[in-house]
Amino acid sequence: MEDFSDSAQLGATPSNFDDPDQPLNSSLDEGLRALKQKNYAAAIASLKPALQATRPLTVLKAQMALVKAYQEIGQIEQAIALCQTLSTSANQRTRSWAAQTLSDLAQRYPQAGSALREAAHSRRASVTPQEPASRSVNSKLDQTGFVPLENSSESSDASLAEADATGFVPLNSSSANVSRPSIPRAENRTVIQPVDEEEMDETGTGETSLANPFVFPADVEDSGVTSRPELPTQIQSHTQIQLGDRPLQPTDPQSDSTPAYFPRWRQAGRAQRWTPLGTVKQWQLWLAQIGTTIALFWIIRAVLEVAHLASNAVFSTLRLYQFVVYGFDPTWWIIYPLIALFCGSPWILDFLLRRFYGLKSLNLSRLENYSPESARVLKRICGQRRWTVPALGILPTTAPLALTYGCLPRKARIVVSQGLLEQLADDEIAAICAGELAHIAHWDFAILSLVALVTQLPYLLYRQAAQWGDRQQNPFLRGSLAVVAAVGYWLYRAFRWAGLWLSRLRVYYSDRTAVEITGNPNGLTRALLKIAISTTDEIRRQRQTSNLIESFELLAPVGYQTALSLGSIYAHVPLEPVLEWDRSNPYRNWLAISNVHPPLGDRLQLLTFYARHWRLETELDLNSKPTYVSSRWSQRFGLQVAPFLGVPLGILVALALWLIGGIADTMQIVSLDWLWGDRSILLALIPIGFSVGTFLRINSFFPDIKPSNLKVEPSLPDLLKNPASLPIDSLPVQLHGKLLGRQGIGNWLGQDLILDTQTGLIKIHHCSQLGQLGNLLPQSPRPNELVNRSVTITGWFRRGATPWIDLELLQSQRDLAAGSIRKVQSAHPIWSTLLGFLAAVCGAYLIIRGGF
Template sequence: MASIPNPSLDAGQQALNQGDYSVAIAHFEGVCELELDESLVTRAAMGLVTAYQGMGDGKRAIAICQRLTQHPDSQVREWATSNLTDLTGVNSVPPSPSTSNSTGFVPLDGTSSNPSAPDSTGFVPLEQTSSKPKTPSRGTASNIKQRLTSSTNRLFSGQPQGNRPNATQNERTGNVPTKGKTDTQKQGLAAQAKDSQSTTENTSRLPAPYSPPPTPHPSIYTPRPRWRNSGRAQNWSPFKKLKFIRLWLVEIVSAIASFWLLHFVVQFAMLTINKILVQLPFLNPIQLFYRDPRPVLLVVLAILLILSPWLIDRLLKRFHRLDALPLTQLAAQSPEAAKMMQRFCRQRRIPVPKLGILPTEAPVALTYGNVPRTARIVVSEGLLSQLADDEIAAIYAGQLAHIVHWDFVLMSLGVLVIQIPYIIYWQVAQWGEQLPNLIERKLSSYRGFLTPILLGIIGAIASLSYGIYWLLRLPMLWFSRARVYYSDRLAVEITGNPNGLTRALLKIALGITEDIQILGKTSSLLESFDLLLPVGYQQSIPFSSCSPQTPFEAVLKWDCTNQYRDWLIINASHPLLGERLALLSRYAQFWKLDTELDLPAIAPPIRSNSARLSKLLNIYKALPLLQSALLFGLIVGMVLRGLLWLIGQIGDSLNIWQIIWMHNANNNSFLTACVLIGFSLGIFVWINSYFPDIKPSTVRTEPNLGDMFGNPTTVPPDSQPVQLTGKLLGRQGLLNWLAQDLILQTSAGLVKLHFWSYLGPLGNVLPQPPRPSHLVNQQVTVTGWFRRSVTPWIDIETLRTQASTISQANYPIWITILAFIAAAWGAYLIWQV
């Protein structure tokens, strides 16, 4: 019988009174599956007995009555015993422990001693190994029997549907048990029996009787690292109450910075347009563009905030085929998640969020809205298929945490705003790809000169839009990182399952890398909605190198122990995954659980001022070249400006007129000139060590990526010349003119590639055949400098195909040109003083 979307006890009772037993059964079964109130579940079970009696299916009615005879309520037991007597014709009592199986399930015939005899419900006891499938009786659909069996187990075993023995969980995750099925099931049942007493004692603390699944046994997941499948807390004490002042401060700062940057971009665009219009004949500047755009921006942002749930819904439906996900469908995939959501929302007195699903194999989860009543939680088919029941529940718990913490409001608005330039970039680039065919059909005589001109204009517009998208997301990065720690903590408190959340995050990272390899590029969903994902798509790339020989701990060690990681994470959308998982391990240890990973302790922040000063003075050894040079320029520029001001003061007091100008010079221009000169000096000092010569004696050919990712002390300036061969992944054509999506797929995993022309990102837009995007999906040999940071990458020197096509990058030349420009600009400003 097909399930119904909104099962109701009242509707089932009404159908029962009207004699429509099939509809009544559907409603009662749905209530047993999803309802958290045990009194309502008991009433539904009693209704099932009556409905099955009415349909003439006495065996099922007997089975449920036998369960109800074990109910803690004496009135329910009396009712069940009375009806059981009527159904069987004898005074029946619950079977003794010596004759019942370890699951608590009572066979319908009650006396059968032949284990091979078919069970009319289709139920196979867990300790019995059946050699042939059971066939349903009386032509009833087998899915009814399965749901009935699971609902009766739900009533009286205290075990949710999804928490089946380890063999079933391994089927969901693709694991192969290390022991036979029967042994594993027996051990799981023994663990469940062992914990039954403590679970019963804890029932009064929970809104519904709930027993977490037994600890699964280690399994092999080849070629990935082995999962320990460590257990979860049975009775857990809450953590110390968190203070949200830091999260609120980060949110306020991010909101102000985002508005200021948006105002700057809009005002700059308006003034630039007017300057262009002034230079063109027959055109006048737009007077409205000379006004302050802040009032209009505030109104537009307010409207976007009010409409954000529906606008994001529309975007996801238009570009990513969003569909609704009924709670009953979620319960079929993850019963624990459905029950947890109802229980938690009832406790917090908030409505259950609207659920959605995306038809993509990339495991993603998004939460957006403006108030809890309009909140949405959207997951992908890949997440539901690749994660186990308890892991799905942990992810949903983390999404609920964003709602109760109210951090999803600002993040929803920020993500919606950056969708505007991103959609322009994506759509314009796709239209541009269709342009040559259109010109060939309509204007074939002009295709020789018209096609490259129009493609250049469209490519520039798409690249500019992508640059604006990248710029506008910067102020949201700090807030995006900060809120994840709070959601992880609450997700663990809700589920009592830090190890389940650990496995979920790792499987999401692995699933994202698989999706990139299958598609051959980074999907627009992963990039444009990156700030809403549980795990960032770029930080997932290193996990493609994990295997039984390269465990997760080897790749994550850098995240926990590198002393400069807090500086290098500034451009990351998510906190370091190693830090998150190390905190989850601490939560597990707090509850005396075995941990899923053996991660080193997180390196504590520096407390002493002398250590902080030492770290600041040595920061050039850790940051990428441009950031180091900029920081060096700021420090040297301020020191140099102060020194020159002091010299000018001395000249003024000694009446040395030749140097008095150093004191009287315009402070802003002079300081800017000093910073520019300091910036250029920093580049000239460090460029040779940052880009060492690539020689046959120094280059590492086909190194193991897992070993390179696993070194916890390396930082970007530790240049390692490498040569790797593999398939070039990424977007093609106008979508990748900036070379922002280049990934090398090797036999040992994936690694991000950075490509810069001799004019930097601007030069990437200029004609430079062959572009890196022309070589996508080809086998290439990459030569360059490997660098380890939050996301490891290779600065490309050359890309060479098997056909000897070479795409040459010129990052060192671009940096040198930039240093000369900065020095010349600084000298010009000093000359103007």
């Protein structure tokens, strides 16, 4: 194997420094760079450790940057607390800046209440009368919000010359001697600015796994490898930082009794020489590819059959019999277009990405500027397999994406985003690129490219119809386009099902191959986690899920639904306890059946096994064995899937009745022989079984929400930590936060509703009394009308592969304060009851009608 010892590990923490503050200065610089790139979650994670520095300048920079970052992600309370801390500074300019910021926060966020305005007023009162003249420094504000705090003896030009890469001007000229790692000059990288999409018309338990084909040898647990001791992640709340002659209280706005958590990458190493992990049979992967092709055909056929029956019914009702078509067989109408789309997939996807998302070409030399190791990996692997290096592309978005598509290895494309290149280190980018090469080597990229292309067509219909509808003033046109957009989105979701099994399965193979190529399981672990963190930060920055992230989730290394909650809590708690559900819950793969990717913790568990196999320290401490599975879990899971379990049970009952009828016919028992071969019984017991299962589950699934069982403002990480949780464990909760999501017709179905709480993001499910069809009917207010507002929600928290809350009540905090009755009332229990009732009526009708 090739020796990768020369590969750069950006962001690694050296083991010894002459200056004890050097690691904290480096952390500060990383945080300021992330802030400038609008990667606020990463900025907060890097800036918090800098608060432990001994130099006042380092602490002050970190505090001011954290104020900016907290504002951008909507954590206003933290920003206020930091401003109040800064307002006690001995430095006059610092107090002035804090007072001005508090005043601005009071104006921008009136819902923060009178306490904020009083705090701002009291801080302003401490400013001397001469300070208003210093307000002219606002002209020097850079995009991080920093201002020079002391007039330098040099000219302003000289001060600007001292500015670091973020544009921050030192306190004074004497501060320039603060040592910090050099930052790459911007000229060395070609930066593509993000493009606004509106302008451019994401095992170890021993049980049988649905998705994970690898069971790693258990003896790695006893390999004797000891992980490097963890870097300090907590400082006690009584610790004080000296600035001038005043002791400052801790800046993290937490309880005095709660230690502050500072996330930090361990930067665990890689193998310098390694042996292969061993061969893996790929029959599951090939079976998944065959199954995906067959599933895609039958899903398209079912859609066409339904459309054919519906159109015939409409034409018959209108007495337009000349348009009624009988004996319609869509088989060849499906096969020929699918072959054409498969052969043309690389060029068609190129066009779509270029037209709607700003795709540009990327050459190896430019990729090498960001990740020299990635260029070496591409050249080496392609040379070994006698491939031409795949065509490379770059997407001008800060979302971290990597896509591989095409029909043949020589026609393959690898597309990465600007965000992925900017936010990942050299070895981490190389690990992702190796995984994309693995998709080409395994050939799974070709079939999944076809599925992705098929899903793009209805998704573009949904996107364009929603945009056109939002511009219409005529209610009829607006409503008609809303229906078209809804149909497009439903088709997108239907076609997407064909590729889910393959998409979940293939990442286990690609992760293993990527590790064998690079010898760096820890680098891939960091890469996957950073993608999850940056994806949630991108959702927060755009205040919605972008069309690019959603529509190409099948091809991404980490799906946005997988990343949503996990990536958003990184700055608050260690990840290992939260990942326990992903690796220990025995039903995690069943509960991920509608997700594009498997639970991330399951993948990270395997990467940890690979690291231990090569006697490496691990990036994560996933050491404990999975939790024991009790029999009660099986009962709860059975109740969870009761409506779906009722369908096969109904079929079994129907077959049993057929058997009884057959025996009665043989024995000439006339009163029972009619059961033999009566298809109406078989067809009727399917909806009846679904109905029975629905009614059995409904009370447990939607318990009454009462003050005695309602949890108010629970911590999201605490809700996620229990590895035994299932969605059936309905927990009534009430949470406050900002509602994120798309606005307008594109969100009438409630497909993009996310609550941004103090401790993370969580998906919100809204349902009308008539299900999603009812969401298209006139109603006020719609949930999307409260997007980007502070809201209070009440509902049932559910722990699945993607945690979510089934909404019961949604109300704007502004309306609550005004005593308004304007609110969004969801109707999940009513819809479930109505659905079960209709299924029972349908079954009874089929039995009464009989004669099939």
